[in-house]
Amino acid sequence: MIFSNVIGALTSDSNTQWMALLSLVVLGVYFLFSDRFSENRGRQISLLPSITRSQWTSLILSLKLASFGPRDILPYFDNVIKKYGSLIHLKIIARHYIIINDPDDIKVLLSSVQHITKGPDYEMLEPWLNKGLLTSTDQKWHSRRKLLTNTFHFKILETYVPSLNKHSRSLVKNLINASDNGKSIADIDSHVTLCALDIVCETIMGVNLRTQEGKSMNYVKAIKNVSQILIKRIFTFWYWNEIVFNLSSIGREFRKSLKLLHDFTENVIRERRKILENVEQKKVDENGKKRIYSFLDLLVGVSKENPGAMTDKDIREEVDTFLFEGHDTSSIAITMAIIHLGLDQNIQNLVRDELYEIFGDSDRDATMEDLKAMTNLERVIKETMRLYPSVTGITRTLKQPLHLDKYTIPSKSVMVVVPHLLHRDKNIYPNPEKFDPDRFLPEQCNGRHPYAYIPFSAGPRNCIGQKFAMYQMKTVLSTILRYTNVETLGTQKSIVISTQLILRADYLPSVKITPITNTTRHIIL
Numbered sequence: 001m002i003f004s005n006v007i008g009a010l011t012s013d014s015n016t017q018w019m020a021l022l023s024l025v026v027l028g029v030y031f032l033f034s035d036r037f038s039e040n041r042g043r044q045i046s047l048l049p050s051i052t053r054s055q056w057t058s059l060i061l062s063l064k065l066a067s068f069g070p071r072d073i074l075p076y077f078d079n080v081i082k083k084y085g086s087l088i089h090l091k092i093i094a095r096h097y098i099i100i101n102d103p104d105d106i107k108v109l110l111s112s113v114q115h116i117t118k119g120p121d122y123e124m125l126e127p128w129l130n131k132g133l134l135t136s137t138d139q140k141w142h143s144r145r146k147l148l149t150n151t152f153h154f155k156i157l158e159t160y161v162p163s164l165n166k167h168s169r170s171l172v173k174n175l176i177n178a179s180d181n182g183k184s185i186a187d188i189d190s191h192v193t194l195c196a197l198d199i200v201c202e203t204i205m206g207v208n209l210r211t212q213e214g215k216s217m218n219y220v221k222a223i224k225n226v227s228q229i230l231i232k233r234i235f236t237f238w239y240w241n242e243i244v245f246n247l248s249s250i251g252r253e254f255r256k257s258l259k260l261l262h263d264f265t266e267n268v269i270r271e272r273r274k275i276l277e278n279v280e281q282k283k284v285d286e287n288g289k290k291r292i293y294s295f296l297d298l299l300v301g302v303s304k305e306n307p308g309a310m311t312d313k314d315i316r317e318e319v320d321t322f323l324f325e326g327h328d329t330s331s332i333a334i335t336m337a338i339i340h341l342g343l344d345q346n347i348q349n350l351v352r353d354e355l356y357e358i359f360g361d362s363d364r365d366a367t368m369e370d371l372k373a374m375t376n377l378e379r380v381i382k383e384t385m386r387l388y389p390s391v392t393g394i395t396r397t398l399k400q401p402l403h404l405d406k407y408t409i410p411s412k413s414v415m416v417v418v419p420h421l422l423h424r425d426k427n428i429y430p431n432p433e434k435f436d437p438d439r440f441l442p443e444q445c446n447g448r449h450p451y452a453y454i455p456f457s458a459g460p461r462n463c464i465g466q467k468f469a470m471y472q473m474k475t476v477l478s479t480i481l482r483y484t485n486v487e488t489l490g491t492q493k494s495i496v497i498s499t500q501l502i503l504r505a506d507y508l509p510s511v512k513i514t515p516i517t518n519t520t521r522h523i524i525l
């Protein structure tokens, strides 16, 4: 079965067949002899619990993973962890991967300031994101992180709140229109994605692209395409080879979508430059204090003052990175929260009661203070991200050995943390499949390991946009619940997820959106 899938994949694209076979031979030779070059490393690896003890089992696993579709990956590793425990080694061709699922081990890795280099899978993102904040390492990462951290300062986030409200209202209006005559909505995720894209474009990029009005659909499609192809490439070892990948049909498809993505970002940068050309960028604010710039304004400002320090390519890599990370991750979380709110009317009512306490009958926009006061909603969001962490896997390549409690992992190994598996560990979260926001009541969080919940990762390479994301998710969800009742026409079990770089929903039950009486008129654009 595995072999026939592999042969099928190879022969489906005749142009690349011979390149793939050649590459397989080269990889095979490397695979057989690679470990003999470093005995010490080999010895340390041999002490680890492993599912690929022999070259043969490693080859079988490499072929098996290559035959996987995006839906097979998480269940497979879920079984592996359940069967073999919280640290497991596997070798794919010549790479040694170590999956860790114990919060103590995860803490050692993620809190380290040394182990900040991402795994080899991130190299495959480089044709798209180049060496932006997500993919870069060492000095470049340090200086970029320092430069960009301030652009998520709470003073900047506060200026985004009107825009969060505006686009959330547009989403509600679109959902109500889509539910005209009691119709249910089968593609709630598409609506949410466009809203999240509008938000990130207008806030951190300063450009209103009006994707919710039907523009830029090609960008959204291209992102999905590229993420699907990238996950296929990551798990299919012969596509690791640049030449084989570039010659393959998925490689060609990838380049086509990539062009679209880069054209889109270049347009965003051009639009913002145009706006900034006519405005003087003041260095101090009205109180005479050093002004904090928003994301794209800062990058454009630095490039104007010192073109050598920030080239057009540098700007584009960050804009590509933040556009992708900034909308796709939060839209899956918002979507899953809507689905679960619609599955449990009691939880939904608890959140709505809280919103009523905050807003009463008022139609006013949410303020930063309001958003902070939405603690019931925050628990719903946290529980959603426990069950459906948008980033399913976090990897690091070790440049030095990593000393865990029981084992020393040799350098060059690739460490893998899978929040999706960690968050479903029944020893940490009893009855893990149950959606229960009370798990995040303060008394229930007390005593839980701080690295047992890592939807935004943790340590120096944690998510730079997590506060932004929380405000964004709260504004969107609270606006939906203030004006509509949500009913999910299905069950939690019917949800089908897959991993395609980030978590995606392959199947979602439909959602029925009913305006709450007399409030439709309030949805004002």
Ligand code: HEM
Pocket: 133, 134, 135, 145, 200, 204, 321, 322, 325, 326, 327, 329, 330, 333, 385, 389, 390, 391, 393, 394, 395, 454, 455, 456, 457, 460, 461, 462, 463, 464, 465, 466, 468, 469
């Ligand atoms: C629910 C929403 C979000 C989730 C769950 C999330 C999750 C994560 C995770 C797990 C990482 C670490 C990835 C890794 O180590 O491979 C990360 C990094 C990152 N995120 Fe987010 N993210 C979200 C929203 C955002 C937003 C809104 C932005 C920007 C506006 C953003 C920008 C970034 C960037 C640039 C990085 C790389 C940071 C670095 O390496 O220094 N994310 N995010």
